[in-house]
Every structure is written in C-alpha cells, then in structure tokens.
Amino acid sequence: MSDERDGDGTVPETNDGQRFDRLPTTEAERTVEGRATREEVVTLFADRFGIPPETFDDYTFWEKGAGKIWIYAGDASTPLEIEAIGMTCLRTRQEHWKPTTDFVQRFGQHATECVIELEREQARRFATGEDQELEWDGDWGYLIAAHEVGVGSEGRSSRDGESEARSASNSSSGRSPREEAVEREALEPLGVGLYVHGELRSMVPKGRQRDLES
Amino acid sequence: MEVLDRYESIVDDFAAFTAACERPLPSAVRVNTIKTTVERARAALDAEDITYDPVDWYPGLLKFPDDQPGTNWPYFHGWIYGQEEVSAVPAEVLDPEPGERVWDACAAPGSKTSQLAALMDDDGVVVATDSNLGRLSALRSNAERLGVTNVAVTHEDARNHSLKPFDNAEYDRALVDVPCSCEGTIRKNPDALDDWEYDHVKGISGVQKGVLRRAVQATKEGGTVVYSTCTFAPEENEAVVQHALETESCRVVDFDLGLEHSPGLTEWDGEAFDSSLANAARIYPHQNDTGGFFVAKLEVTAE
Numbered sequence: 001m002s003d004e005r006d007g008d009g010t011v012p013e014t015n016d017g018q019r020f021d022r023l024p025t026t027e028a029e030r031t032v033e034g035r036a037t038r039e040e041v042v043t044l045f046a047d048r049f050g051i052p053p054e055t056f057d058d059y060t061f062w063e064k065g066a067g068k069i070w071i072y073a074g075d076a077s078t079p080l081e082i083e084a085i086g087m088t089c090l091r092t093r094q095e096h097w098k099p100t101t102d103f104v105q106r107f108g109q110h111a112t113e114c115v116i117e118l119e120r121e122q123a124r125r126f127a128t129g130e131d132q133e134l135e136w137d138g139d140w141g142y143l144i145a146a147h148e149v150g151v152g153s154e155g156r157s158s159r160d161g162e163s164e165a166r167s168a169s170n171s172s173s174g175r176s177p178r179e180e181a182v183e184r185e186a187l188e189p190l191g192v193g194l195y196v197h198g199e200l201r202s203m204v205p206k207g208r209q210r211d212l213e214s
Numbered sequence: 215m216e217v218l219d220r221y222e223s224i225v226d227d228f229a230a231f232t233a234a235c236e237r238p239l240p241s242a243v244r245v246n247t248i249k250t251t252v253e254r255a256r257a258a259l260d261a262e263d264i265t266y267d268p269v270d271w272y273p274g275l276l277k278f279p280d281d282q283p284g285t286n287w288p289y290f291h292g293w294i295y296g297q298e299e300v301s302a303v304p305a306e307v308l309d310p311e312p313g314e315r316v317w318d319a320c321a322a323p324g325s326k327t328s329q330l331a332a333l334m335d336d337d338g339v340v341v342a343t344d345s346n347l348g349r350l351s352a353l354r355s356n357a358e359r360l361g362v363t364n365v366a367v368t369h370e371d372a373r374n375h376s377l378k379p380f381d382n383a384e385y386d387r388a389l390v391d392v393p394c395s396c397e398g399t400i401r402k403n404p405d406a407l408d409d410w411e412y413d414h415v416k417g418i419s420g421v422q423k424g425v426l427r428r429a430v431q432a433t434k435e436g437g438t439v440v441y442s443t444c445t446f447a448p449e450e451n452e453a454v455v456q457h458a459l460e461t462e463s464c465r466v467v468d469f470d471l472g473l474e475h476s477p478g479l480t481e482w483d484g485e486a487f488d489s490s491l492a493n494a495a496r497i498y499p500h501q502n503d504t505g506g507f508f509v510a511k512l513e514v515t516a517e
Contacts, residue, residue: 082366087365
C-alpha cells in the first residue's frame with residue numbers, strides 16, 4: 001500500500017486508457033505521471049515548426065490511451081467517456097513526440113520551420129509511404145513534408161535538374177520557395193516525415209497511403 | 215424493380231422515374247472547406263485534367279460526367295469527399311451556424327458529419343452518434359482526413375442518446391438521417407431492392423420513430439430537427455414524422471431547396487397525415503438525375 005501513495009497520503013492518479021482527460025495547463029497542475037501538459041504541446045509546435053501558440057487558443061488538448069493526444073475545437077468536462085473528441089494530433093510518452101499526418105495536413109500551413117518542400121515525384125513517393133534520400137540542411141527528426149498543389153501534372157517542372165528538396169532557409173533569392181509558395185497559397189502539407197542520415201522516411205500511416213500518378 | 219410499382223400513384227411521370235432508377239448514378243464530390251476553398255480544389259482538379267460539373271444549388275458540390283476519377287492529390291489532402299449530390303441535402307436544410315451544438319444521430323460513415331462541421335467552419339460542436347463500432351471507425355478516419363476538430367463521437371443507440379457526457383446541454387439543431395430500406399440508392403446499388411420486404415419496412419420504421427423522438431427531446435425549444443431517408447416508402451417518411459407530431463412538441467416547417475422535388479404526402483394507403491407534411495420534400499431520381507431522397511424540417515415547440 002505505502003508504495004502506491006504520495007507523501008501526503010493520496011493515491012497517485014494513473015492514465016486511464018478508456019477515457020479522455022484534458023491535459024493540465026502546466027506542470028504545476030499535472031496529477032498523472034508522464035502526461036504531457038498543454039504548455040509542452042503548444043511549445044513543441046512553436047519551437048519545432050514555428051506554429052504560433054495563439055493558433056491553438058480556442059482548442060483543448062486531451063489524452064486517451066497512453067500518450068495519444070487529441071485536439072478539440074472547444075471545451076468539455078473532464079474526464080470524458082466517449083469514443084472520440086476532435087482528432088488525434090500528437091504521440092507523446094516517447095523520446096521524440098510525433099505529430100500525426102492528419103494534424104499536419106490540418107495545421108501545418110501555419111508552420112515556418114522544419115518544412116521540407118518536395119517536388120512532385122518526391123511527393124508521390126512520400127504519399128505511397130516510401131523512404132527516399134534527400135538533401136536537407138536543417139534539423140534532423142520529424143519534418144513537415146509539403147508540396148505545391150494545383151500546378152499541373154509536371155509539378156514544378158520549370159526548375160529542371162533541381163531534384164533536391166529545398167529547405168526554408170537555403171534559398172539564395174532572399175525569399176525562400178516556401179515564402180513564395182505561401183504567398184501564392186500553393187504549398188500544402190502532405191504529412192510527417194522522419195529525416196535521419198540523409199533520408200526522409202514517410203510516416204504516412206498505411207491506411208492513408210495512396211498511389212498517385214506523378 | 216417491381217417493389218417500386220407501389221409508388222406509381224404518387225410519382226409524376228412514373229415511366230421517367232423507373233427509367234432513371236435503371237441508370238447508373240453519376241458520382242460526385244463535396245469540396246471540404248475546412249481544409250481548402252472551392253476555388254483551390256477546382257484549380258487542383260483542373261491541374262489533374264479531371265472534368266467536373268458544379269451544381270448550382272450547393273457551392274463546392276461537383277459532379278463527374280465521366281467515370282469516377284482515380285486517386286488524386288485533392289483527395290489525398292482531404293480537400294474533397296465522395297458524396298452523392300442528394301446526400302448533401304439534409305445538412306444544407308439543417309443549416310447549422312458556427313458555434314452551435316449540433317447532433318448527428320446516425321452519423322457513420324461521416325459524410326454528413328463532416329459536411330455539418332464544414333458548414334459550421336469547424337467551430338461549435340457536432341456530436342456524432344452511431345451504434346456500429348466498425349462504421350464509427352470509418353467515420354473517425356474520414357473526419358480526420360478532412361481535418362474536422364469540432365466533432366465528439368459517441369457509440370450508443372441513438373434512441374437512448376445520453377446528454378450526460380456533455381453536461382446535459384441541449385442541441386441547437388439535430389440531423390436524423392436514419393438507416394432505412396434504401397430504395398433511393400437503387401442506382402448506386404442495383405441489388406438494393408433484392409431483399410426488400412414489407413415487414414422490414416414496418417420494422418425499421420419503429421427504430422426511425424424512436425430516433426426522431428429522441429432528437430426532438432434533446433433539442434432546445436425553437437431549435438431545428440431535420441429528418442431524412444434515402445427511401446421512397448411513406449411508412450419510413452411521412453408516417454415517422456406524423457408519429458413525432460403526435461408524441462413530441464414539434465411542427466413541420468417549410469424550407470427552400472434548390473433542387474426539383476415533389477411535396478410530402480398527406481395521405482398514404484388509407485392513412486391521413488397532417489397537412490403540414492406537404493412542406494416536406496420528396497426527391498425522385500428523374501427530377502435532378504440523382505438518387506432518391508426524403509427530407510422534412512421540424513421546429514421544436516414549447517411543451
């Protein structure tokens with residue numbers, strides 16, 4: 001018994017995988033060990049991807065299942081025993097927290113960092129779930145893969161011979177391709193890739209992978 | 215097809231009706247305005263040389279005159295969702311606003327749930343209920359692909375829907391798009407009528423009545439409930455609404471609909487219905503080259 005109790009005699013709470021619990025705002029409010037806080041989640045999106053924290057002002061974050069975080073456009077009483085609330089957005093309780101494909105497609109357009117722009121053929125391979133060798137001079141780890149939609153079957157074919165992906169920071173034109181694309185509202189997030197050892201590994205889940213004509 | 219002969223007395227131009235029922239259904243998509251704009255989605259389809267025809271009554275509903283297109287980038291990005299034209303009617307009639315509380319009583323696989331969320335700009339809440347876990351799983355993956363964040367999914371029999379998880383908050387609007395005998399889907403599923411039995415129609419109407427009653431009970435006074443089916447059988451349509459009028463506090467109201475349609479019936483098989491049921495809409499396949507549909511709009515009144 002005694003090893004299940006905190007110093008003040010209360011039983012520490014554990015994560016209950018059958019229900020939704022709203023994330024504590026900060027560490028000071030945390031009552032379940034290992035549970036991410038809202039502050040940590042919003043900070044991760046801001047620090048890693050440059051997504052402004054105020055993007056999430058009207059959203060609440062929830063945990064159901066160990067480490068699976070859900071984002072909901074509103075508020076509700078916690079705990080909540082229903083099937084689903086909002087959408088899954090992040091996998092925590094592991095060394096590197098991983099955003100979901102669908103979260104990145106929904107909110108990734110707010111990102112300014114760790115966005116790797118893919119040519120059409122690279123995007124096609126990414127969507128099928130393939131790993132591919134690519135140059136990237138930014139941080140390793142989870143990246144948002146994005147491409148231009150609505151530019152015809154050749155993609156950006158006008159840039160012949162330029163097969164490597166361009167990062168948001170290595171453009172010599174003063175304005176990065178991403179900035180130009182954002183201005184045209186053409187760059188669209190595909191999903192999450194894991195960049196390690198010169199290779200971009202597609203994290204698109206099997207059920208979301210598609211064979212697209214390039 | 216003989217099953218449909220029982221409707222000869224209520225359908226104008228019955229020959230055109232049966233001829234339409236034998237033609238395959240044109241496929242269509244709805245642009246998901248949570249993730250993109252109608253203009254961007256159309257530009258992306260143009261870029262892939264996919265031909266489409268916009269419909270004039272619903273912005274972003276696009277019909278494909280040729281075969282259904284294969285996998286394409288707008289689909290991968292959750293910009294478009296395959297949804298038959300007439301299936302977009304009930305959410306449009308319900309007309310939810312951003313910030314409202316809305317119940318989708320028979321929600322899976324989520325076409326109308328995600329449409330409601332889009333009409334609300336993904337703001338407010340859509341409580342999506344279904345009794346079938348497998349179909350709820352399809353609803354969840356569809357809603358996530360479309361980027362819906364204002365949905366709360368419950369697994370229960372809609373007839374016993376509980377407001378407890380939501381602090382007993384009543385709804386501003388409810389959509390009751392019930393399971394039915396699906397006669398109106400004959401163009402999409404040519405075997406839809408193979409197992410048709412009158413007993414099944416009568417049996418399922420009991421479930422439909424229970425769900426509609428629960429929706430009226432769970433909606434605020436002055437709120438809106440839309441009842442719809444994809445079938446022609448009056449036992450599953452006007453008779454179900456009539457039952458709600460007799461047992462709950464509500465009335466049938468008129469609405470505008472940009473599709474050709476016929477009025478709801480006020481009489482069927484010796485049974486008379488309230489005259490207000492003429493405000494309901496029957497959509498027959500030959501009228502707009504769609505599937506068949508029934509939709510009625512109710513206002514919840516003081517007890």
